[in-house]
Amino acid sequence: MLKINNLHATVADKPILKGLTLTLNPGEIHAVMGPNGAGKSTLSYVLGGRPGYEVTDGTATLDGQDLLALAPHERAALGLFLGFQYPVEIPGVSNVQFLREALNAQRKARGEAALSAGDFLRVARTQAGAMGVDMDMLKRPVNVGFSGGEKKRNEMVQMGIIDPKLAILDETDSGLDIDALRVVGDGINRIMRKPDKAVLLITHYQRLLDYVKPDFVHVLADGRIVRSGGAELALELEREGYGALAA
Amino acid sequence: MSALALPSPREEAWRWSALAALPALAEATPRADALPVAPAFGGPHLTFIDGVYRPERSNPGPVAVGAVDAASAHPLARLATAPGWTLALGDDHAAGLVEIIHVSTGGANHVPARIALAAGAQARIVETFVGDGWANRLTAIALGKGARLMRALRLTQASGFTSLRDEAEIGEGASLVTVALGAGGAGSRIDAALTLTGTAAYAEMGGALLARGEQRHEAAVVVRHEAEKGVSRQIWRAVADDTASASLAARVEVAEGAQKTDGEQSLRGLLLKRAATVNLKPELEIFADDVKCAHGATVGELDAQALFYLASRGVPPAAARALLTHAFVADALDRIGEEAVRDAFIADADAWLEAH
């Protein structure tokens, strides 16, 4: 589904990704761990097409289509969803207003009919309910005044509404309380654990992986994948830290 | 016709004005081919076509038409000496929403108006400017004790120029709220001198200017506090796209003795292109010592992080810019109290945003 090959990228002329190769097949959940500053968020931004992140070499395709040639909104229409490490606050724009616009723009790009306001609200209510977010919050401006945990839940509500093919979730678990972690974990499984979908889960902690069992775990250090393994690799990292990897 | 005497851009109060097209408009003859513009709010309404009252398209309700008891030394407003309209309400009278539609078909038209509300009277007026040519207006406003006037001004001409001049005296405990949407014409100037003459009066003037192409829109408002405990608010948003310019000059004067004045100016500009211009000039002149005057003036661009966040969810760039620009102007237009009027103004702003 997602094929990244020898990806090099710079931010402000500084090389961050230095030959990253990774493949996600349909039905797989991959966890990516790694030290602070390794380039994990950079990977998600490069795949999402954030301005300022320049690809200098390598390829990335989603279902055979060249992701890197598309504008960010076109990547979304192709089925890519980014869960942000730091969700952005947008004063004056309500969640429901922008999500309906987002969803219908994606549907239009795929040649599907637009959802009516009523149908959209039904979908939004269902997804918000599943994430323990009330509709009043969805009517408020995007992430404005939301607590850290509420922002992360809101990312998951958005993922539920958009129903993407591939989700790249950047530290969705950070800032969540113990109960919220379970709710978010259940949400990821419910929305994304399907034979035709895939997830790239960026995390620092084993906790989330107790709820969302990864098929593969990778270590990203200094801009590359330096080690890959099964779910047990995360436990090993938790015990021994990244220092042992050098050996 | 004798040469038009226009203020020079060397004068400080006119430095951002774009009056160059006015002499030719003043000489031109209107085409008089106006399409009917239907009133939008279902109450009393007056239609002026090229400055001439059209009874067959009007239902004036409480408004009188004819010579107007108003005169001004203002360089543009002094031209408004033709017949116009007057809304005079006696003590404690309340008028429903009155709509005034100004259609221009080229050329120039100059119309005065007077709004005089006696003690406790209340009125709400919406004025809409459409067509092309130069529409020039003087509105003299006198509010008696406790009177309340709400005005909404919608400048949506296709081309030409709209120049508005308000001169208001606001008495004790009276309230004047004017919200403007400047989104049309090649140029416009919304100009006002509001004087709080009575204790605890309230003056609010603000709105949104939307300029694109080579348009040049400006608002220049002076609020003068002459009595104690007055409150004034000037909340303006200026958006400029392409090579257009949008300019806001807002001044608060607090006369000696106008203690406990509470004045606020919030001027914010948004540049949609690097070649566009926003000018902001908040000014304070204070001759009393016990006053609270807050002012803020900032110019920025659309937030790149917000644009990427919206794009990452699938919102195309033009729609993302429209969403963020709408949010930027909405808090100024949200000040319109009447829901139907507010919705109409926001719809006009959205139409402007989508017309790209």
Ligand SMILES: Nc1ncnc2c1ncn2[C@@H]1O[C@H](COP(=O)(O)OP(=O)(O)OP(=O)(O)O)[C@@H](O)[C@H]1O
């Ligand atoms: N705009 C920028 N200018 C210069 N350096 C940048 C910029 N943005 C990111 N970087 C650098 O890129 C490197 C990778 O950052 P990135 O956010 O991808 O790390 P990360 O693996 O997600 O870390 P964390 O675990 O702390 O979230 C860091 O050294 C960071 O300082």
Ligand SMILES: [Mg+2]
């Ligand atoms: Mg990160």
